[in-house]
Amino acid sequence: MSSSRNHGQLGPVQFSRLTRRGILLGLSLPQVIVLALAVVTAIVALYTAGAVGFAAASPVWVPLIAVAWIPVGGRRVVEWAPIVTRWILRTRAKQTRYRKQLMRPRPAGTLALPGDAAALREWHDPETDAAMIHDPHAQTLTVILGVVHPAFVLLDPGEQQRRVNGWGRTLAAACRSGRIARIQVTERTLPDAGTGLAEWWQQHGHDDGSWAATTYRELIDRAGPAGERHATTISLALDLRAAARQIRAAGGRMLGAAAVLRQEMTTLTSALRSAELTVTGWLTPGEVAIILRTAYDPAAGPALERHGAVGRDLATAGPVAVTETWDRLRSDSAHHAVLWISEWPRSQVYPGFLAPLILSGGVLRTVSLHYLPLRTDQAARDLRRKKTELLSDATQRQKVGQVDDAQASAEFQDVLQQEAELTSGHGVLRTVGLISVSAPTIGELDAAVAQIEQAAIQTSCETRRLVGQQAQAFTAAALPLCRTI
Helix, strand or coil: CECCCCCCCCCCECCCCCCCCCCECCECHHHHHHHHHHHHHHHHHHHHHHHHHHHHCHHHHHHHHHHHHCEECCEEHHHHHHHHHHHHHHHHCCCCEEECCCCCCCCCCECCCCHHHHHCEEEECCCCCCEEEEECCCCEEEEEEEEECCCHHHCCHHHHHHHHHHHHHHHHHHHHHCCEEEEEEEEEEEECCCHHHHHHHHHHCCCCCCHHHHHHHHHHHHHHHHCEEEEEEEEEEEECCCCHHHHHHCCCHHHHHHHHHHHHHHHHHHHHHHCCCEEEEECCHHHHHHHHHHHHCHHHHHHHHHCCCCCCCHHHCCCCEEEECCCCEEECCEEEEEEEEEECCCCCECCCCCHHHHCCCCCEEEEEEEEEEECHHHHHHHHHHHHHHHHHHHHHHHHCCCCCCHHHHHHHHHHHHHHHHHHCCCCEEEEEEEEEEEECCHHHHHHHHHHHHHHHHHCCCEEEECCCCHHHHHHHHCCCCCCCC
């Protein structure tokens, strides 16, 4: 997706198609290898034993062709091989189960998270009081910002377009920086503890003991905990490798990295204010701990919100137990499933097209959009490579007499459009959408997933349930830590 700055009335936007090119005539490398084995087997059998040998070797080359061509669950059978193999190895190594070691204290500064997220480290920035999360493997330093915004769908078209332009300038600034590894926008629905209604009643209500006041107070007590609220955060991940020179100039190590990240934080907050988004502040370690705890244990959210001093230690914010299965995840008080937005709308849509998904009620879910900004030189090289590959594939199809399909033509037009926008000074980003759905029981989870899938269809998006990697996908979708899959 490319950032846009069209002015005037609300205009439609166009998403680029997910590229599915192969190394030869649209075939992926595993398909080419398996088909080559099938062809070699058939030719050797034919030349050594004639037609009898060709037929005798059919139990070998026929299954190979079937494995390379037959799709199962949206993938070729050969493409399932690495996923299934990795899942079997993880299951045998008992990496699909996590139990907190209660009698063994964790090292200072680490996050009590399962899986590969256990390597994350906490850095408390004394100047901004923000919690910075260091990933030593990915070499990133992440900070989280709370954001409050008005209901976008209720604004008039001109105001919507103005806010879209502001958000586009924010993403374009991240592309020009060259030091931003990832931006994650997370929109969560949380069980409401009723504190907002209670505070409003205390400030504006007249509890005079009358029948009306008593009824109104009882209604607030019952309706508050039964409702839900929305929370939005924007996570900013600094690429420590790309910013190595600036980090050394700022003092090196984590002190220098924090200083460089503060510069990007200032730029982001200024851009968000220009986009008329209200910034509530960078999240402190206690606030990050609440997010991590409620992600794995949603039932504890209302109690932690009512008691502000409880559960605000990052060292104990992780889950007590996690069990991963093929297509779901079980943590403390909930079952989870992660969906991947595999296809964005192919036709032009207007900003706000995700409203049916964002405003779906009765489901505890988290929608995460990961923006991977590309530097201008890197984006230009990537576009040139894509254009060369598309032209080469078209030439090969023409030589073998294969008809050029509309999908390839549409991908080529997308590349030309992105190249034109890049030349005009816009930024190029890769966008990954993930949806984490949570429910107390498996039956309720399946019903919630079906509801979210139906809402995604209304937004013209295609979703696929991730399998064999639910634990890693959950940390990328439900936690605002800029994690990858």
